[in-house]
Amino acid sequence: MSENEKITKDLIEYIEASIKGGLDEFEFTENFEEKLKNYLEGKIK
Amino acid sequence: MKAILNLTNIGQLVGPQKLEFNSGVVTLITGRTAAGKSRIIKSYALALSYPILSENLRNDGINFGILKSEDAEYLPLVNSSKESATIELSYNDVIKKVELLRGGKITTNDQGNQKFLYSSMLVKNSRIHNNITQGNAEFKWIVDEMSLAKDYEKTLSAINLQLNNLDAKKVEVKENRDIIAENEEEIKKQVEEKKQKTKELTTKQLEIDNYEFDDEATEKRDEIQKEIKGYKNDLKELKKEKLDADKELEYLKKKINAENQIPKIREELKEKNEKLDDLKTINVQSLQEEIIEKQNLRSKEAQGKVRFETTLELWKKVNIEEGNKCPLCQSVGKISKEERENKIEECNTNIKIFKDRIKDFSSSINQKQSRINEKKDFRETEDKVEELLTKVENIEREAAGAKDKLKPAEKRQETMDTQIKKNNTLIVNLEANLNKLKEEMTQEAEYQQRVNEKSEIQRKIGMIDEKSLKLKDNINKAQIVEILETGINLDVVDKIIEEFIEILSKVKNHLDLRIREQREGAAKKFNASIKNLIKELKFDTFKEIYLDMKNYRLTIIERNDDSQELSSVSGGEKAIISSLLQISAKETYLSDIPFLIGDEIILDLDPERSEIFLNYLKKIAKEKDWFIILTKMTSDDLKIVEI
Numbered sequence: 207m208s209e210n211e212k213i214t215k216d217l218i219e220y221i222e223a224s225i226k227g228g229l230d231e232f233e234f235t236e237n238f239e240e241k242l243k244n245y246l247e248g249k250i251k
Numbered sequence: 252m253k254a255i256l257n258l259t260n261i262g263q264l265v266g267p268q269k270l271e272f273n274s275g276v277v278t279l280i281t282g283r284t285a286a287g288k289s290r291i292i293k294s295y296a297l298a299l300s301y302p303i304l305s306e307n308l309r310n311d312g313i314n315f316g317i318l319k320s321e322d323a324e325y326l327p328l329v330n331s332s333k334e335s336a337t338i339e340l341s342y343n344d345v346i347k348k349v350e351l352l353r354g355g356k357i358t359t360n361d362q363g364n365q366k367f368l369y370s371s372m373l374v375k376n377s378r379i380h381n382n383i384t385q386g387n388a389e390f391k392w393i394v395d396e397m398s399l400a401k402d403y404e405k406t407l408s409a410i411n412l413q414l415n416n417l418d419a420k421k422v423e424v425k426e427n428r429d430i431i432a433e434n435e436e437e438i439k440k441q442v443e444e445k446k447q448k449t450k451e452l453t454t455k456q457l458e459i460d461n462y463e464f465d466d467e468a469t470e471k472r473d474e475i476q477k478e479i480k481g482y483k484n485d486l487k488e489l490k491k492e493k494l495d496a497d498k499e500l501e502y503l504k505k506k507i508n509a510e511n512q513i514p515k516i517r518e519e520l521k522e523k524n525e526k527l528d529d530l531k532t533i534n535v536q537s538l539q540e541e542i543i544e545k546q547n548l549r550s551k552e553a554q555g556k557v558r559f560e561t562t563l564e565l566w567k568k569v570n571i572e573e574g575n576k577c578p579l580c581q582s583v584g585k586i587s588k589e590e591r592e593n594k595i596e597e598c599n600t601n602i603k604i605f606k607d608r609i610k611d612f613s614s615s616i617n618q619k620q621s622r623i624n625e626k627k628d629f630r631e632t633e634d635k636v637e638e639l640l641t642k643v644e645n646i647e648r649e650a651a652g653a654k655d656k657l658k659p660a661e662k663r664q665e666t667m668d669t670q671i672k673k674n675n676t677l678i679v680n681l682e683a684n685l686n687k688l689k690e691e692m693t694q695e696a697e698y699q700q701r702v703n704e705k706s707e708i709q710r711k712i713g714m715i716d717e718k719s720l721k722l723k724d725n726i727n728k729a730q731i732v733e734i735l736e737t738g739i740n741l742d743v744v745d746k747i748i749e750e751f752i753e754i755l756s757k758v759k760n761h762l763d764l765r766i767r768e769q770r771e772g773a774a775k776k777f778n779a780s781i782k783n784l785i786k787e788l789k790f791d792t793f794k795e796i797y798l799d800m801k802n803y804r805l806t807i808i809e810r811n812d813d814s815q816e817l818s819s820v821s822g823g824e825k826a827i828i829s830s831l832l833q834i835s836a837k838e839t840y841l842s843d844i845p846f847l848i849g850d851e852i853i854l855d856l857d858p859e860r861s862e863i864f865l866n867y868l869k870k871i872a873k874e875k876d877w878f879i880i881l882t883k884m885t886s887d888d889l890k891i892v893e894i
Contacts, residue, residue: 210750214757221406221762229402235409242413242751243735249747250739 213245252845254342254878260333262290273893274342274845277869277879282889288882292374292848293317293328295880298340298347299846300367301359307378307392311368314376319355329353342845342878366396370841373833373849373881380852382805383829386818391770391803397840398773400766407762414755417748420734424744427729431741434722434729441722445715448708455705462701464694472688479681486674493667500660506653509646516646520639523632533626538619545619549612556605563598566591773840774798780835788831788863796828805832826856830864838871845877854883869894 207215220241224234252274259267263285270291272278280288297317303309312318316327329336329351338349347361369378382390395401465471569591731738739747778797785793795808807815807828820828830853837847853864872879 210754214754217754217758218761221403221758225399225402225406229405231405234406238406238409239413239735243737245754246735246737246739246747246751249750250737250743 217241252343252876252878254340254846256291256294257337257339258290258294260330260336261294261328261338262330263287264290265330265332270891272878272880272891274876274878275873276893277865277872277881279892279894280880280882280889281885281887281892283886284884286887286889288884288889289316290328292850292880292882294338295340295846295848296368296372297328297357298338298349298359298363299371299844300363300365301349301357302362303365303368305365305396307396308365308368311378315368315372315374318357325353326351326355326357364841364844366841367844367846369393369396370833370836370839371844371847373830373837373847373852375850375852377833379832379836380829383817383825383832384822386816386820386825388805388817389803390798390805393836394770394773394777394798394803397777397836398769400769400773403762403766403769407759407766410755410759410762414752414759417734417752417755420732420744420748424732424741424748427732427741430729431726434725438719438722438726441715441719445712445719448712448715452705452708452712455701455708459698459701459705462694462698464698465688465691466695468688468691468695472685472692475681475685475688479678479685482674482678482681486671486678489667489671489674493664493671496660496664496667500657500664503653503657503660506646506649507657510650513643513646516639516643520636520643523636523639527629527632527636530626530629530632533622535623535626538623542616542619542623545612545616549609549616552605552608552612556602556609559598559601559605563595563602566594566598770803771800774800774803776839777835780839781831784831784835784838784867788867790827790831790863792824792827796831823857826852827860830856834864834867842875845875847872847877847879849879849881851881851883854881865894 217238220238221234224230224237254272254274256270256272257267258264258270261268264287268287280291282288293316296315297312300308300312300317303312303318309318313320319326325331326336334353336351336353338347338351340347345361347359347363349357349359351357374380379393382388395404569586730741732741732744733739734744734747734751774797781796785796791810793807794810794812795806797806798804799806805817805828807817807820809815817825817828833852834847847868853868854861856864868879868881871877
């Protein structure tokens with residue numbers, strides 16, 4: 207599995223878990239952006 | 252199963268009210284207007300749905316009269332004379348206690364389910380009923396609310412936001428590249444310009460190095476100019492003094508020359524003295540006596556003259572022919588012509604003698620009077636003599652004084668002339684030196700001009716450097732694109748953006764799929780429930796009622812297989828469809844909460860249909876052990892009966 211596939215999988219899992227756990231929209235958006243930011247930083251290192 | 256509802260200060264109620272309900276049956280709450288029917292079903296609705304977080308459902312809560320609108324002052328459920336109210340609902344092992352403050356605050360000890368508001372409220376102002384009565388076939392909202400599609404939609408919004416941001420970043424990257432290209436082009440121009448200016452600077456420096464001049468010329472010029480100014484001021488003073496000296500000399504000479512008048516004055520003095528001597532000889536008194544004497548004599552002579560003039564007149568009147576009396580002696584006799592002529596002549600001669608004598612006396616009197624008059628000038632002549640003597644004395648004294656001062660004054664004038672001449676010479680010499688210095692200074696001015704030009708070139712080079720730095724700074728800034736607060740270099744940004752778009756697109760596809768699944772799942776369950784209900788109730792008017800799987804619009808198929816638009820369905824049929832959908836929604840989406848609350852919506856149907864629905868409700872109440880509570884308007888007091 208490529209790195210991007212792993213990221214995709216990770217994001218989908220995070221979304222599914224968030225929805226199953228009762229979605230808090232604000233918390234989700236914040237964490238989602240944080241995740242994207244982490245992936246981004248990982249890519250430019 | 253028993254449900255106990257304890258209300259305090261709810262609606263018109265002041266104080267507590269305890270109500271008991273049994274499951275497995277349909278309970279009817281009857282009563283007249285304001286008997287308290289609606290406060291019971293509103294209390295159930297609030298206790299079983301609160302907290303209500305969805306914006307749409309909050310509006311439903313406001314419409315039901317259980318939540319406060321933003322512009323309302325108080326919670327509608329709290330008694331207007333009380334500051335707070337409570338709702339306590341217990342059934343099975345569940346105990347729900349809701350506390351309401353008049354200002355709007357609501358707290359609950361147990362979370363309800365906000366979906367209760369549209370899936371367990373069999374009422375006329377429910378969202379389903381409103382959709383149907385308004386002829387609005389759009390029911391996508393119910394599959395979204397009844398599934399996780401809405402949550403997936405929210406996550407999809409976050410993905411779409413990021414995808415939009417990435418698209419915007421692609422534009423920004425392109426713009427940044429354009430900025431870099433423009434700035435690099437400008438830097439090249441600046442480099443060329445700097446080369447040109449550096450050449451100019453070298454040339455200018457060579458020009459500056461070739462200049463030779465007395466670099467103290469300006470200082471010297473200033474000194475000479477100051478000196479010239481000093482001499483000119485001195486010269487001004489000297490000329491002023493010289494003018495004074497000239498005036499003094501002229502004055503002195505005038506005084507000395509005044510001596511020339513002295514002989515003439517002495518001549519006049521001599522005349523005046525002689526006159527004075529003559530006047531001294533005049534005896535006024537004697538002369539006046541002589542005048543009186545002469546005047547007397549003249550009077551006698553005048554009388555003599557008159558006498559002869561009278562005689563003459565008489566003689567002139569004597570008639571020679573007839574003889575006349577003698578005019579003198581009055582003797583009558585003949586008087587000859589000759590005699591008369593002689594007498595006339597004799598008279599004229601005597602008259603003439605008298606006239607001459609009178610004339611002599613008058614002349615003598617006049618002479619004497621004239622002498623007396625001359626005597627009157629004596630004082631004046633004396634004063635004149637005095638004045639002339641003083642004048643001569645003054646002239647002689649002033650001339651003597653002037654002669655004493657003449658030589659020093661002449662010396663002073665000579666000194667002034669010499670000094671003025673000397674000053675003029677100095678000024679001429681200094682001005683000659685000044686002209687020489689001006690030549691030097693022209694050189695220095697030209698030199699300074701070159702130095703200024705050099706400074707200007709250096710300033711321009713400085714500006715070029717500054718501009719180049721700014722352009723480089725622009726390039727450096729444009730090299731970095733910020734994504735999610737992380738600066739990314741242009742070298743890698745395209746790849747990263749594309750990768751993220753690919754990742755997010757895949758996630759988006761997944762979510763689209765999940766949303767579709769959720770909606771389809773919810774719609775299928777809803778459709779199945781409606782289908783079963785129609786079958787169960789044996790309604791032969793409609794063959795099929797369902798939500799289509801594409802747009803989730805309500806589709807009505809009549810018994811003859813014709814599709815019918817909701818808007819064209821009759822009011823009675825709409826009421827049936829509304830009841831069908833509301834009961835189906837309850838069975839499909841919220842069957843785990845054993846309460847179905849309703850108003851007269853079913854009871855108001857035609858008796859046959861009303862009976863069918865009521866029987867069905869009784870059946871499911873028993874089968875599912877639900878509390879089904881309906882209200883009905885009567886003219887009596889509040890009553891709660893199981894039917």
